[in-house]
Amino acid sequence: MPQNQQIVLDNRPQGEATVSNFKLVQSETPALQDGQVLVQHHYLSLDPYMRGRMNDGKSYAQPQPLGQVMIGGTVGEVVESRHPRYAVGDKVVGMGGWQQYSVVDANTPGTLRKVDTTHVPLSHYLGAVGMPGVTAWYGLVKIINPQAGETVVVSAATGAVGSAYAAVAKARGCRVVGIAGGPDKCAYAVNELGFDVCLDYKVHTDVKSLSQALKEACPDGIDGYFENVGGYILDAVLLRTNAFARIAVCGMIAGYDGKPMPLSNPALILINRLKVQGFIVGEHMEVWPEALAELGGLVASGKLRPRESVAQGLAAAPEAFLGLLKGKNFGKQLVKLI
Template structure:
């Protein structure tokens, strides 16, 4: 059996996450038992939610345990199988974690999902046609539920979720406005992702009033739906432009993942505008995944969703790539290539 390099959580962050919170270890892959499958990971997904699970405090999911392999989505290839459902060479999606190989119980519901790479690249199943894409779909379709002609806004606009959100919203006839960090990202949003407007929030250095003023010409008819990935001053600025009976899909609060409280500047706006705000975790809505994935794959096939990927090479690069993701250094989906 092959040796397996893994990244484990060595200690919990005290404020901002740092590289020394992680540790690279080398282990022996155990021999397979009946019913098990050995998967060689080709790509590892890095996602903002992982930062929240590094903390010990109460959250919507159990904290990452110290000394254990960091959790994370993976796509790869079956290299040995003792389960009749899986054959050597099958391409599969799973939650293999920050490691080169995983041993999976082939009978466990949802542990592995075969994927078709004849029309969709393998890595896309971790982004546009995977969890981030379905996250965008659920927040837009089931929570914001926009009507044609409405204006919708998304923060972290050029990430994996924001990219998919734009394509899905344009397909529904919406005006789509993004918030992103930096001129290059805003150009990408406009020229490649199809956004109608994109605001570089870094120009406003946390000035809520100034950012809200910048949103005014981008959203001349106000904001009907908002997909929130960041929180903090960005959310405060957007709320100043929300219309009556607007909807907010609360997906992430990356601005608060270092543990500091994220106060809301003017919560009375929720009442004044009769805004519906709903937080959601996409893994709790597995019933929508087939419908969402079908639409996302169709958009990719038609060239209407052209996701970019930022790819780090090798498992040892995962911690620094993850820290870069938290600071917005990636463009599109952040992956680690493991082969």
């Protein structure tokens, strides 16, 4: 069995996360038991939710245990199998974690899924046709539920979630406005992802400026908003919401370091009779087949052209992850492991 490199959570962040919170270790890969398969990971997904799990506080999921392999989605190839449904060479997606190999009990439902790479590249199953894509789909379709002609907005617009959101929203006849950081990202959002407008938060650095920009970008107001960030961006969006607007709350990356994020005008929730709903996509597995079918079709047809930032080698994962939290990635952040 191969030697396995792994990254574990060595200690919990005190405020901002740092490289010193992680530790690279080597381990022996155990021999397979009946029903298990050995997966060699090709790509590791880095996602903002991982930062929240590094804290030892109350949340929707248990904290990442100290001294154990960091949680994370992976795609790869079966290299040894003692399970009848999986053969050597099968391409699979799972939650293999920050490591080169994983031993998976394939009898446990939901741990491993075979994927077809004929029309969709393997790496996309960690982004547009994976958890981030389904996240965008669920927030838009099931919570915002837009009608043709409505205006919908998303923060972190050029990431894996935002890019899928744009494609799904345009397919439903919406005006789609993004918020992203920097002129290159905003140009990509409009020219390749199909956004009608993309606003640069690095130009609009406070509530007043961003709210005015949103007023110009959304002349008919905002009917739906997908929240990834929080902070002053949420305050600015709330000022432009229409009556009965819907807000799907997926993430609050501005608060992952433990800083409080008070709303400046929560009365707008009542004044505009807003629906504000947080959600965790892993709690809605019943919609995944429908969502993945639509997302796969959008990728195969070229209507969704996701971009990827790829770090090379497992040792690069901590720096790439910290960069993701600061918006340094362009599109879906991955680590290539082979």
